[in-house]
Amino acid sequence: MSLDLQVRAHVYDATMRGGAIPRIADVAAALGVPAEEIRESLGRLATGRVLVLQGDGEILMANPFSAVPTPFIVAAGGRLYYGNCIWDALGIAAMLRCDAVVDTSCGDCGTAARVEVRGGAVRGDGIMHFAIRARDWWKDIVFN
Amino acid sequence: MLFFRSEEHVDRWCASWHLGRGAVLSLETGWKLAEAWYGPDRRDPQWRRRTLEETEALFAELGFTSEFWSLR
Numbered sequence: 242m243s244l245d246l247q248v249r250a251h252v253y254d255a256t257m258r259g260g261a262i263p264r265i266a267d268v269a270a271a272l273g274v275p276a277e278e279i280r281e282s283l284g285r286l287a288t289g290r291v292l293v294l295q296g297d298g299e300i301l302m303a304n305p306f307s308a309v310p311t312p313f314i315v316a317a318g319g320r321l322y323y324g325n326c327i328w329d330a331l332g333i334a335a336m337l338r339c340d341a342v343v344d345t346s347c348g349d350c351g352t353a354a355r356v357e358v359r360g361g362a363v364r365g366d367g368i369m370h371f372a373i374r375a376r377d378w379w380k381d382i383v384f385n
Numbered sequence: 386m387l388f389f390r391s392e393e394h395v396d397r398w399c400a401s402w403h404l405g406r407g408a409v410l411s412l413e414t415g416w417k418l419a420e421a422w423y424g425p426d427r428r429d430p431q432w433r434r435r436t437l438e439e440t441e442a443l444f445a446e447l448g449f450t451s452e453f454w455s456l457r
Contacts, residue, residue, distance in 0.1 A: 356412060369389075
């Protein structure tokens with residue numbers, strides 16, 4: 242398996258099992274590969290739109306997961322995760338294939354809201370809004 | 386993609402950001418999209434990003450046929 246496939250598999254596996262996206266040093270230690278090679282691999286994965294990186298080269302997004310706190314907190318399988326958006330928050334439940342509770346808030350007024358996924362069905366009092374046209378999603382993936 | 390209490394709140398948010406209204410999905414439809422998009426295991430070496438044509442087919446399956454969802 243190529244290094245990029247190993248890195249992708251490890252990043253997702255560590256995130257799904259542990260709740261937090263691993264840092265470059267963690268991936269390097271886990272795979273027994275020099276950190277600089279991991280950094281280069283992450284760069285290639287980001288170019289391929291598999292990951293989004295922070296300015297220092299660490300991972301910002303391994304969609305649907307966020308490495309930094311967001312207003313989309315997902316409790317699932319006894320762990321807490323951050324989703325990048327409401328779509329990704331539901332995506333975490335889909336990726337983990339388990340029930341989940343999403344604690345978020347209204348993007349307009351900030352009122353707290355809870356969305357639940359139970360038994361493969363979603364429940365909640367609200368809607369989702371996609372502001373950016375689909376063809377433009379990757380022009381500013383952080384805003385999107 | 387944000388969560389809103391209602392369409393009225395979507396319109397207020399769009400106005401405050403000087404953005405036109407985008408696409409509003411029910412949670413049920415959003416969940417179907419999330420399942421289709423994120424269900425495949427990204428740890429699997431065989432996983433790859435969808436092609437443009439595959440994404441278009443998924444959008445069509447979910448009823449996303451307006452210009453907003455066009456990828457071209």
